Amino acid sequence: MKIPHISILKSLFLSLFILIESPAFAQAEVVINPRAITVNGTRGESITRTVTLRTNEKINNLKIVTSDLLSADNNSILPAEAIKLTSSPTQVIPQELISLPVKFNLQAASSGEFTGEIVFTYEAGEKTIPVIIRLKDPWPLPLIALLFGIIIGMAVSAYSSQGKLSDEVTVNLENLRIQIDSDKVEARSFWSRADMYLTVAKQARDAKQITDAQTALNNAKEVWNKWIYQRSNWYIQFRYYDMLRNRLNQDDLRDTSALYIQALDRDLEQYLQNSPVLSTPSELQQLLDKLSQQINTYLQLKTQLEKLKDLISVLDQPEQRYEWEDKTSELTQHFYMLLPSQETEIQTLQTDINTSIEKLRGLGAQVSEVFKSVDGSPEVGLVIQAPSVWNKDSLQVPFLVKRWRAIASLWQTANGRLRLFYLSSYLISFTVFAGSGFNQLYWTKPTFGANGWGDYFALLALGFGAEATRNVVTQVARKADESTS
Structure with missing residues (x-):
């Protein structure tokens, strides 16, 4: 005798419902908070975060697994040993709220961003919590770097406004002194006048009257240039x-x-x-x-x-x-x-x-018309006319500048300090501005060239900006000179 189709379907649905409701086939619902862990800290710290766990069914064999956290470029890792859970229960009672402290030991970690996950496994499945850790250097060293930069800036400003002007006067004094002393005999009054101005400039420089020293030095240059340009x-x-x-x-x-x-x-x-x-x-x-x-x-x-x-x-x-x-x-x-x-x-x-x-x-007086000069010749010793000056422009004789004497240290002389000042402006431009920019645009960019000429124009703009910054720095120093004078 055949069973009706409706009765068979009812029997199948009833059997399926019984199987689903049985403990053997029930799925435990596990809720973990927070859903992700983000840590912003400093190298050397030890930071603790708390994870809460709740389930609607009893779970057994609960295990918590940590893995190495990787940096964005996969070149640095934060080892799994740096992540520790102080307590890890193996069984969880239904509806019980469990707190799991997670401790991050960052003593040996390097600065950067690291990503990974913590895995919770149990009999019926697993749960994962994404972990993001961002680390930076401790504050003392960056603060020292900042203060050092401020000190360098203050030193450059102070040297630009005071020491640089005095050193420039000293260097020009020494160079011009070498030039005029090499032509002392023939220059005559030009040497005397230039020497007088140099003496005045030296006295004004020693008295910290830089403006007066520069004026006297310019006068000495003007006198000596007049002699050099038409020396013959x-x-x-x-x-x-x-x-x-x-x-x-x-x-x-x-x-x-x-x-x-x-x-x-x-x-x-x-x-x-x-x-x-x-x-x-x-x-x-x-x-x-x-x-x-x-x-x-x-x-x-x-x-x-x-x-x-x-x-x-x-x-x-x-x-x-x-x-x-x-x-x-x-x-x-x-x-x-x-x-x-x-x-x-x-x-x-x-x-x-x-x-x-x-x-x-x-009245009849007659004498000889011949009168002799002092040397006995039949002349009265008249003087000839002054020789003419060349109508053509005199050849400009370049300054004969001797080599500077050997010095033990550049910083011990005004000339050395000036050279260091201008050299440092280029070093700062190419090492600090250009170097840091090149590091950012090229070395830290693994896809350099993907944008075609755009990447190269970015480097071109960077180089221009670095030189422009250097020029601004030197212009500021030059404006300080002009305002002082």
Whole structure:
């Protein structure tokens, strides 16, 4: 006899329900909180987190398994031994809330982010808790690095505003001193004037008056550049000065009672000493040429007076001779009182002497017209005109800078400190800014080049930014110099 289909289905559903409700087939529901563990800590710490566990059914053989935590690049690990559970029950009673302390020992861990999981296994299944641990270095060393950077910045600022200016003045003083001392003999008044400015600059630097020291140093450079750029033309005029000096020292012009000669001697020396304030050698040439003409004028007047005296000496009548001697004495006295600047008086005296000579010749006085100079030659010792200055631009003679003396330490000299300052700006630019950026954009980026030219332009911008930062730092130092000056 066949059983109806409906009765068979009812029997099957009833059997299935009985099997599901039996303890052998029941599934235990395990609830674990928190669902993930995140730890933000510092190397060397020991951190504890609490995990709670609850189940609706009794579970046996509960095991908690920890594994190594890996860094993002899988190059560093936090070993499983660093994760410990203080208590781990093997059985859990239904509806019982169990607290499981999880201790993370971070003494031997390195800084970075580590990920892993804690696995809870039991008879009917398993549960996992993701674990993320982020570690950083302890605060003392970063704080020291920060303070060290601040100290370096303060030192650079202090050196830029005070020591750097003084060192620059010292270096320029030493270099310019070497240059002028190598050309001391030929430079003459240029050396004297530059040496005076260098002495003033050194005294101002020692007195911490940097602005005054820089001003004096710039004046010394200006004087010395004027000598260097037209050295040959200045030298020609100095040789002509020597010739005029020798002419004034000859016996026929050593008459110190003549104000004219005393004025010429004074003017000649003044022209030499004031050469550094003249714009070009042509100005000195004009002054010396004028002085040579004044010497010739004096010699001509003196020669005419001597001729007048000789004509008087050959007069036959004593009365005429006495009368002309008195007049000649007046002319001679007037001659000794003349100054080179009294051109009108000189012209008048010259006219009076020539008129007297013509009158004496009208009285029949005749003498030889040949007058000898001090060396015996039939000349009156006139002075030639000053040599001309080149019209072409003088060749610029480069500064002859000798090598600096060997020094034990760069920091012990101003020159060394300046070199260290500028070198450090490049080192900071390429090691700190560029180095850290290259490390971030290249070494720590495993897919460099995946973006094509974009990655390379990022490096290009980084290099430009590093140099721009270095330039800003040096510009700040330079602006500090300008504001101080």
